[in-house]
Amino acid sequence: MTLGTPYPHSFEEFLAWQRDLTPEQREVRERERDAALRDEIGQRNAAHRVAMAQRLSNLGPRFAERTLDSYDCPPGDPMALEIARDIVAVDGQRGVWLCGGKGTGKTHLAAGIVNALTNRAIAATFVSVIALMDQLKANYDRNGKPRVNQVDVIHWLAAVDVLVLDDIDKAEFTSYTSQRLFALINQRYEQGGYYRRRPVIVTSNHMPADIAIRWRKKGLDELIGDAIFDRFRELCGQFVRVEGESYRERMMQERLA
Ligand SMILES: Nc1ncnc2c1ncn2[C@@H]1O[C@H](COP(=O)(O)OP(=O)(O)OP(=O)(O)O)[C@@H](O)[C@H]1O
Ligand SMILES: [Mg+2]
Incomplete structure (x- = not known):
């Protein structure tokens, strides 16, 4: 009827x-x-x-448009793309450390994951580590005095379902910012249970061991550095070399031709 x-x-x-x-x-x-x-x-x-x-994804206009479907293979790395798709397939319950040369599409892949996850209503947030460090440093004045109304986004970033840390090796860390990074990584590490993880996706031109060595050379607290990079092992879970030439360079050459 x-x-x-x-x-x-x-x-x-x-x-x-x-x-x-x-x-x-x-x-x-x-x-x-x-x-x-x-x-x-x-x-x-x-x-x-x-x-x-x-709204919470924090993707700027450039990377808000980047999707996994618009990542061209070739010249992109098919294995890295497959790993990115797998992360989306498990609703972001897996992280990755994407390491590779300049312009090979690491940030594109990370943004593509964030876009796909937010379309599934999963709280995935993209953060440029350089911008984050600047924001944290702004909490102190030139004389190292804490400012009133400090904004510390660490607690919020610790709570999102999936966190992307873009360009972790390009930021200049101080003793204070390395401690805040430790607080962030440690909170995600402690809050993540077996059934509900708090994975991290990192993009970098270097692997964690190389960054830890650089930190040591710069005189940053060795224990904190080791503790951070040790926790990344679990929060990222997989360490992938993104192969290929610079897409950025290729686009520039094409424009000049
Ligand atoms: N395989 C690809 N298909 C389509 N666009 C790509 C691909 N690889 C890179 N790009 C584009 O090229 C530009 C540079 O890529 P991206 O910023 O992701 O490189 P990166 O590996 O993060 O470099 P860096 O190490 O310098 O941060 C971006 O605009 C990105 O969207
Ligand atoms: Mg990048």
Whole structure:
């Protein structure tokens, strides 16, 4: 039996229902109406959650457009793309350390993962480590005095489902910022359970061991450096070399030609 529109759109329609329909037909209609309302609310909630996740993704205009589908293979690295797709397939419950030469598409892949996850309403946040360090340093004035109204995003970044740390090797760390990085990594490490992890996706031109050596040479606290990079082992889980030539260079050459 087709009863047309599942719920009355006006009071007149409601009266007509009462008048024209048998009690059984009314019951069927009411059930259809309830299901339609639940559907509508569900869809609105889902759309709202996706919009929220997208707003929190922190992707700038350039990388907001980068997706895994727009990562060309070749010249891109098919294995790195497959790993990125696998991360999306498990709803971001796996991290990765993407290491490779300049312009090989590491940030593109990381942004592509964030885009795909936020479309699934998963809280994935992209952070440039240089910008994060600058933000943290701004909490202190030139004389090293803490400013009032300090903004420390560490607690928030510790809580997002998936965190991307872009260009970790390009940032200049100080004793203070390395401690804040430790706090961030340690909180994610401690909060992540077996069933609900807090993975991290890192992009870098170097592997963690090389960065730890550089930190030591710069006189940064060895224990903190080792503790950070040790935790990355679990939070990233896989360490991948992104092979290939610089796409950036290639695009520039094409433009000049
Ligand atoms: N395989 C690819 N397909 C499409 N676009 C690509 C690919 N690789 C890189 N790009 C584009 O080239 C530009 C440079 O890539 P990206 O910034 O991701 O490189 P990177 O590996 O992060 O470099 P760096 O080490 O300097 O940070 C970006 O605009 C990116 O979207
Ligand atoms: Mg990059």
